[in-house]
Amino acid sequence: MRRTALFFGSVFIGLTVACASPASLSTEKTTLRLAHNMNESHPIHQSLLHFAELAEEKSEGALTFEIFPNGQLGSEREAIELTQTGAVDATKVSATALESFSPVYALFSIPYLFDGADHYYTVMESDIATDIYDSTADNGFFGLTYYDAGIRNMYTIGTPILAPEDLRGLKIRVQPSETAIEMTRLMGGAPTPMAFGEVYTALQQGVIDGTENNETALTSNNHGEVAKEYSYTEHAIVPDLLIFNQSRWESFSPEEQRILKEAALESSEFHKELWAAETAEAIARAEEMGVTFHEDVDKAAFRASVDPMHQQVKQDPDLAPFYERIQEMRKEGHTND
Template sequence: MKRFKIILICSLLAFLVSCSQLQAANSGQTLLRLAHNQNSEHPIHKSLTEFSTLVEEKTGGNVKVVIYPNGQLGTEREIIELTQTGAVDIAKVSAGALENFEGTYSLFNLPYLFDDKEHYYQSMESSVAEEIYGLTDEIGFIGLTYYDSGVRNVYTRQTPVMTPEDMRGLKIRVQPSGTAIRMIELMGGAPTPMDYGEVYTSLQQGVIDGTENNETALTSGKHGEVAKEYSYTEHSIVPDILIISSTKWGRLAPEEQDAVKEAAEESTQLHKKLWAQETESAIEEAKKMGVNFSYPEKEPFKEAVMPLHKQFENNPETGEFYRKIREEADGS
């Protein structure tokens, strides 16, 4: 089944490439194919549309970005692999998905890595992030910028989570990430790795007791229909990352590279505003769905996951980056 899907995606890409090449030949443009898995109403799509507009403006029409939303070109893992080969030029993916390609990205899944949103923004717009973006150049892609995807919290069908003890025995869906699995174990729950598309039905049928995500999942994913207790554990802030094929990047002229990088960073700033508006709207809509919002003390949860912090600090792959990010928070 997976092989058939890959063949289907490749066939679609071959058709798109041939059309793009014909269009590019006629217009003299360089076309960049950008894939992501959100719908056209999502803030990320609006931000990527702004990115596309800015790229065309900044290059005088020499470079054009064509966007394929809704997972048209595959899952996050598939579009990362396609970006490695150059079949897809640019992709917006979760840092969690990138963990399977470059271990350093697992750092962004570390709970309570960032003290707050200010620390998060400061770190993601620093030289530390730029260093991480470049680590995957040799395997076929580099990072361009990040997009805010909210603060992740625990929410459950019926029981609010106010302490780690409240997590005991609860089956909590997590992303398929070793870091996320260990996090829920340390917080007291029973982690259940699962694709996002399966969460609603699993909550509805009681296969899982809860999950963890930002507030927009309550509305865009309709999770608020089947999960009525949202607890602000605020355990992680996992960014989305915009990546570009190393091959395609190398083919752009230096001034085109500068334009693409500038457009990416400017779209990130727009996205901050769009995301804040979307989050506020989601909370209000979720309340109308009957979702209750609770505010537990976070310190017990932070203490529970400290073994993960020690693990990342002592890991040769992540230790240096971990220390730099934490030093920013501590003012060192």
């Protein structure tokens, strides 16, 4: 937390100055601080910039954002803590990282929760998602919107992961979350939790044998330089979330809240298209880097291996109601097999 202390000590002071603004908006110009852990070449950075531009435009300059990419303010966990206390106003994090702050977010890390992309989008654009976003208000933050973060797959330095036995004995980096740890253990690997920013070096130094993520990690974060076997296990579709400090939000007028919400939803739509294009581009670039993409994965075997997690979630009084609602949204013909 050394960086955080520095951050409190010197970088940020209240950033509001008087400026001309439409009557319905505050007469103060407010600069909000937004953190995330990806570099400037990653599609999420472009979409967060777009969000900031929309908010500024719609508020006629009254609301502006300062964006801190690259995990400059710390890991996802640290950034969530800063958002809780209000030291930063908003943060983009993986839903998985939110699990230790609010157990309901563990749902998104349940492997094979969604039947495929269509089922996922249906849920994320329904009131199930907004009910989850609003459930953390007592923890000092809430979810404003989600951003597509693709489908997570296993990728390794050596053996491709085509069936659970291929994971045996392999150290696989997972997000620091109980659910991700349990998933990897049941799928057959040895889970090694660590922050995303440490993964490249861990791969390079052979501390881990592989990890799991969407295809952009191969290129934007250079994981494909070291891990050459990308296997379509398609075990999880975990959204990124834009979380916002609750009391900061409550300090805004209804008009400002409307503008921020609208900007967030529009940027989420923008991101969906950008994501599809950037994923295709990442695959092409990763192939040039020498990465092989394996489609011939025994997903039925992986799915069966993690069934105990589904049975467990059905028994959990906090998660089961959300889980059931998600199951009801499964559509015929949109399976992931």
